[in-house]
Structures are given as structure tokens and as C-alpha cells.
Amino acid sequence: MSATFQSAFAAGLFGTTPAPAGLMAWNTPTPERRYGVYRNNVTASLTAALASRFPAAENIVGPDFFRAMARAFIAAHPPSSPVLLAYGDDLPDFVAGFAPARELAYLPDVMRLEIARGRAYHAADISPLDPAALAAIDPARLGALVFTPHPALSVLSSPYPVVTIWAMNAGERPLAPIDVRQSEHALIARPHLAVEVIELSPGGAVFFHRLAAGATLASAAESAMSGHADFDLSDNLAVLLRSGAFAAISQDKTDEDPDHA
Structure with a gap:
């Protein structure tokens, strides 16, 4: 599998672009559908990871709003490491510019407090x-x-x-x-x-x-x-x-x- 195809495969997981050209599956004639399911699973897993890091923020805005906000963040900021412990460190800055949360000006700082608590928990x-x-x-x-x-x-x-x-x-x-x-x-x-x-x-x-x-x-x-x-x-x-x-x-x-x- 070429590096170009791997890059296209990964990039497609965090957006709405079509499945990469050349995609094949051994057990289905429609690999694009299987790819869509995989993409949804990846997004759902990352959303759950963010919710676990920011439970107070999720409680403030509600699960549906948080899920939509997380999906927007994931599309713009896909993880750069397979270790998700620090994934979402830049979510407060993203939320500060997220128009639907504009009236909740305090929300980014609540998230920063939750990040600090997480770091303290995992500190040496x-x-x-x-x-x-x-x-x-x-x-x-x-x-x-x-x-x-x-x-x-x-x-x-x-x-x-x-x-x-x-x-x-x-x-x-x-x-x-x-x-x-x-x-x-x-x-x-x-x-x-x-x-x-x-x-x-x-x-x-x-x-x-x-x-x-x-x-x-x-x-x-x-x-x-x-x-x-x-x-x-x-x-x-x-x-x-x-x-x-x-x-x-x-x-x-x-x-x-x-x-x-």
C-alpha cells in the first residue's frame, strides 16, 4: 500500500471527501459503504474520547451540542498521535472561536480547568x-x-x-x-x-x-x-x-x- 494511498485514506476519515480511489474490499462490491462505516466509527470513538476528557463541558452544553462541536473539532484537528491522552488540548482554543458557543464565553476556561485536572491526575x-x-x-x-x-x-x-x-x-x-x-x-x-x-x-x-x-x-x-x-x-x-x-x-x-x- 503506497504512502499516497495511506495519506488519502487517513485524510478521508476526518472529512466528507469520497473514499480514496483504488479502495477495495474482499467481501463487498461497495467498499465505499464500508469505508463510510469505518469513518463514522472513528469519529464516534474520538468524540467519546473528548467527552471523557471534558465531562463538565459536556454537561454544560448537553450531549447533542457537545457531539456536534466535537465533530467539527475532529474534522479540523484530527489526532496526530495514536496516543489520545492529550488529544483535545487545543479544544478550548477551538471552542473560543466556535460561533454556536459564542454566548458561553466561559466554556473554554472550564475546559482548560478540566485539562489541568487531567494532567494533574497523570502527573509523575x-x-x-x-x-x-x-x-x-x-x-x-x-x-x-x-x-x-x-x-x-x-x-x-x-x-x-x-x-x-x-x-x-x-x-x-x-x-x-x-x-x-x-x-x-x-x-x-x-x-x-x-x-x-x-x-x-x-x-x-x-x-x-x-x-x-x-x-x-x-x-x-x-x-x-x-x-x-x-x-x-x-x-x-x-x-x-x-x-x-x-x-x-x-x-x-x-x-x-x-x-x-
């Missing part, structure tokens, strides 16, 4: 930071600490109440009226077996974003406080240790305290 098993390790640090050197993110860590900031919407559609909270103009921020972590979604304050989101990017504790706290006067460092340090969001600590290499050389 690494022990989270032991609170005792932080307690053992000289208080004078705490500001120069750099935190190594746990592989499961993600921080998501949204102009919409993404945590609340996800939780209501994932069965984590009862349905209730919400203000879709309210921004929310989420820390996603898996310190042990269960994935956790923790709502952060705006300043807390800045703090965790900066720490995850490699900023020192002092620099991250300063960034959080500069734009959010109500930022509470003690509360956010408690979240840091309780959530298992980080795996290790080290001293910033620019720290040149001669008493701790």
Missing part, C-alpha cells in the same frame, strides 16, 4: 514538600527561597467564575445562580491520590503564578501585594503547604548572606 508521583523542611529554614533566609513545582501543579486565572461553574457541573457543588462577570482563580494539584481544585484569591493567584515561574518567595509575595492590598502571605503559605503544590525548596543562588555561606 513525587512526594510533596514536607512542611518541616520549610520550618527548618532560618527566618532570615525565607525570602530567598525558590520552590520547585510539583509535576501536578497548574494555576488557572479566568475572568469568569470558572471554579464555581466547573464544580456545579462536575457534581462538586449544588446548582445555584452565579454572576458570570466574577473572575475566579484556581490552583490544581494532586498531593497524593486525589486531584484537588482550590480557589485562590486574586493576589494568591499572582503569588502562585510567580512561585511556579521560579520567583523567590519574597519576589512572589511582593508581586502579589503590589496589586492586591488584601493579600495575606500567611494564609497563602498555608495553602502552599496543604495543597502539595510544590515538591522541594532551594536557596536563590544570588543570596550572598556571608553568615550562611
Whole structure:
């Protein structure tokens, strides 16, 4: 079987083009019909895979709408790998430009939260930071600490109440009226077996974003406080240790305290 025919066969599975020329089947005079069945099965399987990754999003729009949206996505973005674990990572961006979902402006961020939860679930098993390790640090050197993110860590900031919407559609909270103009921020972590979604304050989101990017504790706290006067460092340090969001600590290499050389 030539590479050209294989390419045509594969390309036809994700669109509405006719079956590739030269298609044959040993047990039917109409291989095009068999090809159509196979194409439908492929699309149905990929749609099911997407639904399994985005159950809250499917619950928001309903199975029929989600199925139609998934089919449009599959036609435009066929999988590039036989491993479907990451298939759909670009679905939120697709949905952001999907005209029938225009009124659900929060939907892409709900999907991004679901992606973060999936990544956390499959992240490497690494022990989270032991609170005792932080307690053992000289208080004078705490500001120069750099935190190594746990592989499961993600921080998501949204102009919409993404945590609340996800939780209501994932069965984590009862349905209730919400203000879709309210921004929310989420820390996603898996310190042990269960994935956790923790709502952060705006300043807390800045703090965790900066720490995850490699900023020192002092620099991250300063960034959080500069734009959010109500930022509470003690509360956010408690979240840091309780959530298992980080795996290790080290001293910033620019720290040149001669008493701790």
C-alpha cells in the first residue's frame, strides 16, 4: 500500500471527501459503504474520547451540542498521535472561536480547568514538600527561597467564575445562580491520590503564578501585594503547604548572606 494511498485514506476519515480511489474490499462490491462505516466509527470513538476528557463541558452544553462541536473539532484537528491522552488540548482554543458557543464565553476556561485536572491526575508521583523542611529554614533566609513545582501543579486565572461553574457541573457543588462577570482563580494539584481544585484569591493567584515561574518567595509575595492590598502571605503559605503544590525548596543562588555561606 503506497504512502499516497495511506495519506488519502487517513485524510478521508476526518472529512466528507469520497473514499480514496483504488479502495477495495474482499467481501463487498461497495467498499465505499464500508469505508463510510469505518469513518463514522472513528469519529464516534474520538468524540467519546473528548467527552471523557471534558465531562463538565459536556454537561454544560448537553450531549447533542457537545457531539456536534466535537465533530467539527475532529474534522479540523484530527489526532496526530495514536496516543489520545492529550488529544483535545487545543479544544478550548477551538471552542473560543466556535460561533454556536459564542454566548458561553466561559466554556473554554472550564475546559482548560478540566485539562489541568487531567494532567494533574497523570502527573509523575513525587512526594510533596514536607512542611518541616520549610520550618527548618532560618527566618532570615525565607525570602530567598525558590520552590520547585510539583509535576501536578497548574494555576488557572479566568475572568469568569470558572471554579464555581466547573464544580456545579462536575457534581462538586449544588446548582445555584452565579454572576458570570466574577473572575475566579484556581490552583490544581494532586498531593497524593486525589486531584484537588482550590480557589485562590486574586493576589494568591499572582503569588502562585510567580512561585511556579521560579520567583523567590519574597519576589512572589511582593508581586502579589503590589496589586492586591488584601493579600495575606500567611494564609497563602498555608495553602502552599496543604495543597502539595510544590515538591522541594532551594536557596536563590544570588543570596550572598556571608553568615550562611
